[in-house]
Amino acid sequence: SVSTMIPLLPPELIKWVLRKVPAMLWVVYTFVYLVTSYNAIYLWLQAPAHEPPRLLPLSNLGLLLLTSYTLSMSSMGVAHLFAVVCNPGVIIPPAAPPAEMRSPRFCQFCPGRSWKPLRAHHCRDCDACVFMRHHHCFMIGNCVGWGNQKSFIMFLLYGALALAFSFMLLASAAARWFWAACT
Secondary structure, three states: OHHHHOOOOOHHHHHHHHHOHHHHHHHHHHHHHHHHHHHHHHOOOEOOOOOOOOOOOEOHHHHHHHHHHHHHHHHHHHHHHHHHHOOOOEOOOOOOOOOOOOOOEEOOOOOOOOEEOOOEEEEOOOOEEEEOOOEEEOOOOEEEOOOOHHHHHHHHHHHHHHHHHHHHHHHHHHHHHHHHHHO
């Protein structure tokens, strides 16, 4: 349990902070996007001075990188938003088992001990049974289940792509800075 790992903080504070993680991640996304796009793209890939003025003062490579980076970060943000707001597959409590089921299972934690189908598990953080529940993810503040699993996987893939793109852009900007400082 989280409260046994950090005995100095009250459990209510830990749960409050963990509920706010999805909102805090949007601040981190924005900060990383602004730092990377300014330091790696705007400073190093500006249009040459002899060209006519443009709306964005970037070279063709800079415009391509800015567009690609913006698309990767936007895709990650949209996938994150869908994973947060989609219903993970919560089973509504007054559910009754089908008549052809011989020995139905009932949740011992849900109020009214509602029926839960096979492959449904109770989440203590959400206080509900979720169909095809994988885990409760603090990054989305929700369970990952049947209803939002695709969005969560897309969030992870787009996040990995955006992270690799950020690292590549910042590393190339640092290399250009170091090369300019040495020569």
